[in-house]
Amino acid sequence: MKPISAVVVFLFLICSAVWASVDGYHCAETAIVQDMNQALSKTLAQKREAWITPDTIENYRQHLQIAALRRRSVVSYALGEDAHSLCSRQMKWRSGSRSLRVQSYADCSFATVWGLSDQRLSFAFLMLSLGWMAVSIVYLRRHQAGRLVLGKMVYAASDRSFRDCHGERIAFTPMQQQLMELFINASNRKLTKAFICETLWPKKPDASETLYTLIRRLKPIVSERCGLKIVADRGDGYRLTSDLASKKEKDCLS
Known part of the structure; x- marks a missing residue:
C-alpha cells in the first residue's frame, strides 16, 4: 500500500463522516418542523378562542412528541420565516366569521438540533477513519523499516528488492543484484575493485575485464531507472552516487 492510497482512503472516510453528520443534522431539523406542524x-x-392564550401554548406543547421542544417552542401569530429559529408552516384557524393565522416557532441552537440528530452513522465513519489511520501508520512504519532511498531508487532489505520511483521492481541480473547490494551496504557507497572481484569472483585470478563489463552494462540501468551513477573513483574502485551529486562534483572541479 502506498502512502497516497492511505491518505485518499482516510480523507474519503472523513468526508463520509462529515456528510453523514450534516445529513443527520438536516434530518433532525425536518423532524422538529414536522413535530411542530402536527x-x-x-x-x-381543539381551539375555541380567536386569540392566543397561555392555555393555547400549553396545549400545543403537550402535543409535541419531542420532549426537548416543549420548553423551546411557542405558538404565535404568523410572522413568516425567521432566520434565527425553526418554524412550522402557517395554519389558519376559522370559526364562523372569525379567522386567525398562526405559526409555531422553536428557539433551537445548533447544539440542541445536533443533540437531537442521529449521529450513529457519522460516528461509525469517524471510528473507521481513526482505525484506518492507526492501521496505516503501523503498516507504513513496518513496511518502510529497513528501506533505503537513494536517488529515485528504493531498496527494501526485507525482500532484497530494488524499486524505482513508481514502485516497479528493477530487474537486475543476479550479478548486478549482488553488486548493487555491495554498494548499498558499503560505507559512502564506495567499493574497491579488489573487494568487488574477491566477493563476486573469489576463484577467478583476474576478474578486471569481467568487472568492467558488469559495470558497463549496469550503468545505463541505474542511470535511467534509479537516477544514480556509478563513478570510477581514481582508478581504485567505483562509487555509487546520485546524478545531482555527480553534477555538483563536476561543477566544483571545473
Whole structure:
C-alpha cells in the first residue's frame, strides 16, 4: 500500500463522516418542523378562542412528541420565516366569521438540533477513519523499516528488492543484484575493485575485464531507472552516487 492510497482512503472516510453528520443534522431539523406542524394542527383543532392564550401554548406543547421542544417552542401569530429559529408552516384557524393565522416557532441552537440528530452513522465513519489511520501508520512504519532511498531508487532489505520511483521492481541480473547490494551496504557507497572481484569472483585470478563489463552494462540501468551513477573513483574502485551529486562534483572541479 502506498502512502497516497492511505491518505485518499482516510480523507474519503472523513468526508463520509462529515456528510453523514450534516445529513443527520438536516434530518433532525425536518423532524422538529414536522413535530411542530402536527402539534399545531392538533392544537387548532381543539381551539375555541380567536386569540392566543397561555392555555393555547400549553396545549400545543403537550402535543409535541419531542420532549426537548416543549420548553423551546411557542405558538404565535404568523410572522413568516425567521432566520434565527425553526418554524412550522402557517395554519389558519376559522370559526364562523372569525379567522386567525398562526405559526409555531422553536428557539433551537445548533447544539440542541445536533443533540437531537442521529449521529450513529457519522460516528461509525469517524471510528473507521481513526482505525484506518492507526492501521496505516503501523503498516507504513513496518513496511518502510529497513528501506533505503537513494536517488529515485528504493531498496527494501526485507525482500532484497530494488524499486524505482513508481514502485516497479528493477530487474537486475543476479550479478548486478549482488553488486548493487555491495554498494548499498558499503560505507559512502564506495567499493574497491579488489573487494568487488574477491566477493563476486573469489576463484577467478583476474576478474578486471569481467568487472568492467558488469559495470558497463549496469550503468545505463541505474542511470535511467534509479537516477544514480556509478563513478570510477581514481582508478581504485567505483562509487555509487546520485546524478545531482555527480553534477555538483563536476561543477566544483571545473
